[in-house]
Amino acid sequence: AQSVTQLGSHVSVSEGALVLLRCNYSSSVPPYLFWYVQYPNQGLQLLLKYTTGATLVKGINGFEAEFKKSETSFHLTKPSAHMSDAAEYFCAVSDEDSSYKLIFGSGTRLLVRP
Amino acid sequence: DGGITQSPKYLFRKEGQNVTLSCEQNLNHDAMYWYRQDPGQGLRLIYYSQIVNDFQKGDIAEGYSVSREKKESFPLTVTSAQKNPTAFYLCASSMTGTGYGYTFGSGTRLTVV
Numbered sequence: 001a002q003s004v005t006q007l008g009s010h011v012s013v014s015e016g017a018l019v020l021l022r023c024n025y026s027s028s029v030p031p032y033l034f035w036y037v038q039y040p041n042q043g044l045q046l047l048l049k050y051t052t053g054a055t056l057v058k059g060i061n062g063f064e065a066e067f068k069k070s071e072t073s074f075h076l077t078k079p080s081a082h083m084s085d086a087a088e089y090f091c092a093v094s095d096e097d098s099s100y101k102l103i104f105g106s107g108t109r110l111l112v113r114p
Numbered sequence: 115d116g117g118i119t120q121s122p123k124y125l126f127r128k129e130g131q132n133v134t135l136s137c138e139q140n141l142n143h144d145a146m147y148w149y150r151q152d153p154g155q156g157l158r159l160i161y162y163s164q165i166v167n168d169f170q171k172g173d174i175a176e177g178y179s180v181s182r183e184k185k186e187s188f189p190l191t192v193t194s195a196q197k198n199p200t201a202f203y204l205c206a207s208s209m210t211g212t213g214y215g216y217t218f219g220s221g222t223r224l225t226v227v
Contacts, residue, residue, distance in 0.1 A: 009154065032213045032215075034215050036218075041202075041221065041223065042220055042221065043120075043204055043206075043218035043219050043220045043221050044204070044206075044216075044218040045218070046215055046216075046217075049213075049215055051213040090156070090157070092215075092216075094213070099210055099211060100144075100145045100164060100208055100209070100210045100211060101145075101162065102208075102215065102216060104156060104157045105156065106155070106156035107156045107157075
């Protein structure tokens with residue numbers, strides 16, 4: 001069955017440090033890939049997405065992600081963490097059995113230390 | 115501005131009562147979804163609907179019911195059969211074609227006492 005794996009339910013970084021949130025997926029067809037961010041008691045907001053074309057995708061708030069087909073990965077990075085980046089992040093992949101559904105990872109909570 | 119609205123933001127109900135959560139979108143999206151979120155458990159799909167008057171069960175449909183009488187609206191009823199209804203509920207919508215992704219509402223936090 002298709003799946004999305006986010007390594008690490010919690011990631012802690014210092015303010016100003018590199019942020020790296022990992023996402024690996026399984027899919028037998030070229031997928032569409034997404035990263036969402038969720039702040040406490042709010043809905044999810046789209047950070048960035050990969051559909052076709054350039055494999056390095058830039059999103060909002062200085063985040064970017066690179067699609068690596070050979071590694072079936074779509075890791076999210078940001079060069080310098082800010083306190084306001086503290087949130088939960090979800091990776092999602094298009095469901096190959098559906099024209100519209102997404103499959104979500106279990107989420108990674110990012111903690112930013114002052 | 116187009117968007118997806120969930121109401122109310124917070125909801126309290128007594129055990130054994132049915133309760134309906136509202137979800138309305140003005141994005142002209144075909145598909146709509148309901149997710150449940152519990153601490154440390156990510157998103158779990160309850161129901162989804164691709165078109166009006168049609169919907170399918172997700173992974174945890176037991177104890178829930180939905181209707182899709184209008185394209186814009188996809189209300190979720192949490193019935194008394196749901197054993198542990200206290201949770202954060204998220205509604206989402208999308209165009210057909212998964213390259214677009216989902217647009218989410220701001221959620222409803224249901225507490226059953």
